[in-house]
Amino acid sequence: MSDTLWAPWRMDYITSPRTPECVFCAAAADIPAQNAHHLVLAATDDDFVILNRYPYAHGHIMVCPRQHVSGLGELSFAAQRSLFRSVVAAEALLRQALQPQGINIGMNIGKAAGAGIAAHIHVHLVPRWEGDTNFMPLLADCRVMPEHLRETWHTLLSHFAHFHEHLRDPAHAEAP
Template sequence: MSEQPRAAEQDPGRTPEPVVEDARDFAGVPDETERLWTPHRMAYIGGENKPKDPHDDQQCPFCSAPQRSDEDALIVHRGEVAYAILNLYPYNSGHLLVCPYRHVADYTDLTEAEVLEVAEITRTAMRVIREVSNPAGFNLGMNQGQVAGAGIAAHLHQHVVPRWMGDANFLPIVGRTKAVPIMLSDTRRLYAEAWG
C-alpha cells in the first residue's frame, strides 16, 4: 500500500488514506518471495485418486490395494482383518495408514477383531518406524467424516505419522511445501523388512 500525498498536504493532521493495489497487476513480477513449485500435488488437490462414489467399495483405494502386490500398493504388512499401507500423500516421511480390509466408515462399526488388530498394527508400526527412522514422536489419529478432514471418509483408516524436531519449520508452514527425502518404495521395503 502507498499513501496519497495530496490528502496529507490538504490537512496535515489527517492520516492519509491508503491506496489498495490489485495483486493481479503484479502477477509474474519478481519479488523477495522464494517459491518451491510442487505441481505433482495437484493430483491430490484435484482428487485424482478419490472414488467418484465413496460408498462403492469397487472404487475405494483401500479396498483395491490388498488385491495388488505389496510393492505396487505400498503395503507394509497384511494382518487377518487389517493391514498397514504407506500414505500416497504423506504429511511426513514414513506416514502409514492402518486400514481394516472391510469397507467400513465409522470406528464404532468395527468388529472386536478389527479394533484389536488395528490397535496392534498401530503399535507395531510405531515400533518399526522407531527402529528404521528414529522419529522423536508420532501423531496418531482417525479423521471421521469429510468435515473432519478424511480424504477417503467411506473407509476408515488410522494415521501413524512419525515426527522429528523441526519437521514443522518454515517450509511446510510458510512455504506450504513438504520435503519427503526418501522414495515411498524404499520406505515400504525398509518397513516391511523390519516388520519381521
C-alpha cells in the same frame, strides 16, 4: 492433525480425478502383501499397514481394516482389537526403522474431520522430528516423490517383515 506441515504434493491428491473404486479396498484385494504396487507393508486377517502415497511427513503410514467401513463401531470387537494391536506394532516398527522423535497417531472420521477417504476408515501414524516443518520443503519437489516413496517403502519393509512378532502379547511371552 499436522496442519503445520507443508505438503504441497497433497494438491496433486486433492486436484486429481477420483476413481469410484476405494484405494484401500483395492489394496486389500491384492494382499498377500508385501505389495510394492499398493505400498503395503504388512497384513493380518483383519487389517493391513500401507505407506501413504500423499504423505504429511517422511514415513507416514496408515493402518486400515480390510472391511470397507466408515466408523469404528461398524467393526466387530475382534476387528477393533486387531486394528489397535496392529497400530501398536506399527508404532514399534516405525520407531525402529526411522527413529523419529515423536509420532502423531490419529483418525479423521468423516470429511468434516479432514478425512481424504471417509468411506473407509484408517489410522494415520506420522513420524515427527524437531523442526520437521522446516525440513519438509526439501521434499516438496513432486518429481522426487515417487522415488522417495519407493526408497521409504523398502526401508520400512525390512523392519515390517517382523510385524507378526510384534503382535504377540508381551505379558504372555515365554520366559527365556
